[in-house]
Amino acid sequence: MRLVLLQLACLLGLSLGASLERKPHHCKSPPLLTGGFTFSTQNEKAWAYGGYEYDAMGERIRIFEVGTYEKKNFTYNGVMYEINHQDKTCVKKPLQTDFQPFGVPPNASLLGQFVIGSSSGPGQGLLVNxxxxxxxxxxxxxxxxxxxxCIPVSNLYQTKQFGWVSVSYINTVMGIVDPGVLNPPPFCSGKEVQPGGKPVDFFTVIENMRENSS
Known part of the structure; x- marks a missing residue:
């Protein structure tokens, strides 16, 4: 019995060691995610703290800023809905970007594997690439x-308008409780794209959210 237990312990140790030393690889995040985010820019012109719902299969993202009634729905077939549920108003705007799924692009290069927090004890750190x-x-x-x-932790992105943009993802869970919330509400039905509307992307929407809540 002692020999069997010793063999099992050795096998378990080898298995754990192999999993921890697994070579980092390009990956895609789960297709359905819900969580929160913080957003800030190098030039300090935009910042936000809010929530998001992410649907890679339907190429849709919904973001909302905590503490306001302003909701922003992205449907990446070329349009975005700017929705105010309190006033039941809806504006349809063109998008200037394609849907970007969460994950590591094939052309990305590995910087390294790190532990956020501490590796001194169980549950004290998070292994990231x-x-x-x-x-x-x-x-x-x-x-x-x-x-x-392959859950997103943070993203740094270089933009002409804001300089470096930092997005940190928090409290992420897999799945969406109510997928219907990603669909525009009935009062958006029949809306046309705003004539002469300036195309928008994620960063300009966040800036507008900040201006609307100030």
Missing amino acids: SWAGEAPDGAKYMWTMTAFG
Whole structure:
């Protein structure tokens, strides 16, 4: 019995060691996520703390700023809905970007594997992989994802308008409780894209959210 227990302990130790030393690889995040985020820019022109719902299968993202009635729905078929549930108003705007799924792009290079927090004891740290690359438009970026599960932790992205943008993801859980909340409400039905509307993206929406709540 002692020999059997010793063999089991050795096998368990080898298994744990192999999993912890697994080579980082390019990955995609789970297709359905719900959580919170913090957002700030290098030039300090935009910042926010809010929540998000992410649906990679339907190419939709919903973001909302905590403590306000302002809701922003992204449906990446070329439009965005700016929704105020309190006043039941809806504005449909063009988007200037394609849907960008969470994950590590194939052309990203590994910066390293790190522990956020401490590796001194169980539950004291989070093992993450950090990657850097360059977007098709030449903008530089850095993604940090959990080593297991490919859950987004943070994203640094270079923009012309704001300089470096930092997004940190918090309290993330897999799945969406009510997928219907990603659909525009009935009072958005029949809305046309705003004539002459300036195309928007995630960063300009966050800036507008800050201005609307101030």
